[in-house]
Amino acid sequence: MPELPEVETIKRGLLRLIVGKKIKKIEVENAGSFLCLDAKFSREIIGHEVVGVRRRAKVLIIDFVGGLSLVFHLKMTGQIIFRSGGGSLRNDGILVDEKGFAGGHPTKSMERELPDKSTRVWFDFGDGKLFFNDERKFGWVRLMKTAAIGEIAFMKKLGPDFNAEDLRFEIFVERILRHGKSKIKNALLDQTTVAGLGNIYVDETLNMARVNPLRLVSDLSSSELLAIFSSARKILARSIELNGSSWRNYRDASGERGSYLDEALVYARAGQACRFCGAIIEKIKVNGRGTSFCPKCQA
DNA sequence: CACTTGACCTGTCCGC
């Protein structure tokens, strides 16, 4: 999915789009995508207002007045897209509101009618709808008490966010050295080490740091660890500036693509020239994941 | 403990 920058981008969009709105209705199109331990939560939340939108690692959280929250994990293909108004597209492609007034041509992102066949759950806010789409159905949204989010096993195990302002290098070193016998790529993908990197940004980070993905953590020098640490943070910050990476499915809260891959160092660039040394980027498998790296500067 | 494989699902692309 969506890794840290993509979820962060969605969070920022939703802060603009849905805070202060009251939820009117929940529509579940695929039961397996909607987790709700206590059925009464679905009634309790109706009429309550969104008070905040948060992100922890790759998890997005929408908090409501009354102590309930929606918690999303987008996994590989999840999307969270807000569409304002109850409008629709006329046959001639002109956007119209509920009363039929023409609003002009839609932007490109609005050409797609929602809900569609990938919509698993959607939330009606009266003057807009929030769609949870997920082609592969790996993702989920959970309606639960805000106070219980920290008790989710997955949340408990998470390491600190890789982009947290107060994350110090010493903390990173202490945590990554717990995986001394692992390959560095595996250690960085493990969300219990430090959270937020996925397959794209691990490859990007290791190229910028000039470290081969197969190296064992215990064999890395402290200057290499420092390069990995600072590269990861630079890359995450840059990707957030560019609204994330849209490889196939990812879209932001308004349905728009992110543009980080326009300037990616190695991801999806096998066969092309390394931006640092000009050697040809190679693709191998590490831990079953496609892995792009430069055989010369990451020797 | 760490690695490997498979499972969860759907869709796209490539070669024959």
Add this chain to the structure above:
DNA sequence: TGCGGACAGGTCAAGT
């Protein structure tokens, strides 16, 4: 045009 296989942003569980 159809079909089989490989592959895709993530996690989890079982076996070695």
